[in-house]
Amino acid sequence: MQRIHDVGGLPAGPVDRSPHDYAPWEKKVDAIMRLMIGANLFTLDEMRRTIEELGPGAYEELSYYQRWIQAAANLALEKGLVTPSELGQAIETAKARHAEAASCP
Amino acid sequence: MSVSVGTPVRVLQMDPPGHHRTPRFVRGKEGVVIGLAGRMPDAERLAYGGRGPDQPVWRVRFRQTTLWPDYAGDPRDTVVLDLYEHWLEPRR
Amino acid sequence: MTHAHDGHEHEHGHDGHGHGGHAHPHPRQPDIEDAPLTWHMALTEAMAELIVQKGLCTPADIHRTLEKIDAASPAAGSRLVARAWLDPDFRARLLQDVNAAAGELGIDAGGIPIRAVADTPDRHNVIVCTLCSCYPRFLLGGSPDWYKSKAYRARVVREPRAVLAEFGLHLPDGMQIEVHDSTAELRYLVVPVRPSGTEGWSEDQLAAIVTRDCLIGTALPVVA
Incomplete structure (x- = not known):
């Protein structure tokens, strides 16, 4: 049983200690998670499980908060809180809003 | 099954699918209970x-030398994990 | 929980982004607006939008939570340690129940229990979460990337001395190391030994040498 998140004792290289300031969108991911857990809509273990279920590729290709938001969306879908097309529409709306904001002088 | 502070325990050696909170590196390993982390909902x-x-x-406290046969540090070095009782069995 | 989705135009004004034509109803945020919007960033916006639209939380909830995230810093943890160094009774209470002791100082340590692990002259403590990224964030703020990295999580349980040496912390021979892996709903906070040369220092002076890494166990307080 492969458990990609279970890394204790695995071989690994030096620890990269480059500092990183959280981007606004990363903080928003964090806020979404806290609110969903705080409202008892998600449990922390459901979030952990959903991240684990993203599979090995997610660990190699996605950043920490990319994994979290993807897991949060998957969990919201699983629980019927949102539907794929609602999410799809909201993503298009966000893109349009960003394009509009970027085009303003 | 009775576990309390001071009980020598072995972590069950099993490899189920699904989410659980017992890392691979302590499964099947022997340690000693040093305290109650709490009574918690089952993750x-x-x-x-x-x-x-x-x-x-x-x-549960484990000696590094029981976890890693090639452990290079002080033989008294230890690791402590918080483990659900259903993953532990007392050893004699 | 079911929430009807009206499928129509809805308010976008909750986070300062409006559809106000050219009125530009929000302050310009060059960092955000000039950066390309990745799919995950758009997904984040979409999720924030939908949870408000469905009444799962309010825009004010999101705003307040973001403020809380920004406000959290290691200063809270540093202050707890400085107070513990000055007041043995407080130290005893801290080691007994961090969340309650923090409350005494008006610090909200959050709902997850935190356990303080105290260094001694011959035992050093260091914390990790090998399965995910558990961290006492209410007392330390957001965790550094390295704490969440595979390299730290994989190695610190197996070769703590080598990892600490990479951080510039060379523990003397005879110093035992105990690694605490946060595998359940308990978070850890290291209480280092008060260094000599700090006699007569104020709480603020002491707190200033207790850095975030001291509270994780990857550094020791240094007296300049």
């Missing part, structure tokens, strides 16, 4: 939308 149920009764979670 294995919470992960799938369930709840169930709270479970004892024990703080």
Whole structure:
């Protein structure tokens, strides 16, 4: 049983200690998670499980908060809180809003 | 099954699918209970939308040399994990 | 929980982004607006939008939570340690129950229990979460990337001395190391030994040498 998140004792290289300031969108991911857990809509273990279920590729290709938001969306879908097309529409709306904001002088 | 502070325990050696909170590196290993972390809802149920009764979670201390045969540091070095009682068996 | 989705135009004004034509109803945020919007960033916006639209939380909830995230810093943890160094009774209470002791100082340590692990002259403590990224964030703020990295999580349980040496912390021979892996709903906070040369220092002076890494166990307080 492969458990990609279970890394204790695995071989690994030096620890990269480059500092990183959280981007606004990363903080928003964090806020979404806290609110969903705080409202008892998600449990922390459901979030952990959903991240684990993203599979090995997610660990190699996605950043920490990319994994979290993807897991949060998957969990919201699983629980019927949102539907794929609602999410799809909201993503298009966000893109349009960003394009509009970027085009303003 | 009775575990309390001071009980020598072995972590069950099993490899189930699904979400649980027992790392691979302590499974099948021997340690000693040093305290009660608390009585907590079972993460294995919470992960799938369930709840169930709270479970004892024990703080278990392992010697590094029992975890890693090639451990290079001080032989007295240790690791402590918080483990659900249903992953532990007392050893004699 | 079911929430009807009206499928129509809805308010976008909750986070300062409006559809106000050219009125530009929000302050310009060059960092955000000039950066390309990745799919995950758009997904984040979409999720924030939908949870408000469905009444799962309010825009004010999101705003307040973001403020809380920004406000959290290691200063809270540093202050707890400085107070513990000055007041043995407080230290005893801290080691007994961090969340309650923090409350005494008006610090909200959050709902997850935190356990303080105290260094001694011959035992050093260091914390990790090998399965995910558990961290006492209410007392330390957001965790550094390295704490969440595979390299730290994989190695510190197996070769703590080598990892600490990479951080510039060379523990003397005879110093035992105990690694605490946060595998359940308990978070850890290291209480280092008060260094000599700090006699007569104020709480603020002491707190200033207790850095975030001291509270994780990857550094020791240094007296300049």
